[in-house]
Amino acid sequence: MTDRGFSCEDNRRYLRQGDHAYIIGEKLRTGSPEVKAAPSRQGRYTETADNMRVKEVRISDTDRFVICHNPESAERDRHMREQLVAQLSELIADTDQFSDFKRGELRVKIADKPGLNRYLRTTPAGKLRIDTARIKSSAAGAT
Structure with a gap:
């Protein structure tokens, strides 16, 4: 192993x-x-x-x-994923109105939290978004 x-x-x-x-x-x-x-x-x-x-x-x-x-583990993972995405959504809500610097500061804070960072992506323009593709692949990996 x-x-x-x-x-x-x-x-x-x-x-x-x-x-x-x-x-x-x-x-x-x-x-x-x-x-x-x-x-x-x-x-x-x-x-x-x-x-x-x-x-x-x-x-x-x-x-x-x-x-x-393990269906029980998959359900726990699903629940945890939903909680993390909800928390991340709340953190990045309205950040399009932030200055680039302020958005960058938040990005650094989120980067220190692996669970949240896993589902965050940054657009080429520096906007913070939920990484829906990553959520889907994470959910598929829990099958």
Whole structure:
């Protein structure tokens, strides 16, 4: 099993050179090409417990993914995401009227809060907006 800093392509390539089995654990929201491909592959979920279902998919001749889904955890994540987006919406409301400097100060404050910063984007004109694409991908990763 690996930690999140280990599962880069170079390390995977190195592991494939050996004559041994290995498991890499990744969250669906990591965004790697393999992780993005895995949920859309054919396969059925199997209920393994009241709060867990599992689906195995092959993404190549050498790699397979075991996707675990916990509906309770997904619901908690959805609720937390909604709270963060609501808080962020409140923070950036009416910021289009702020000076660039004042908006920049707020942007820096939000950057220090990873949960909020995850769903914030800045337009080319420096306006603060909710990143709806990021919200959708985060929700999709919670499936």
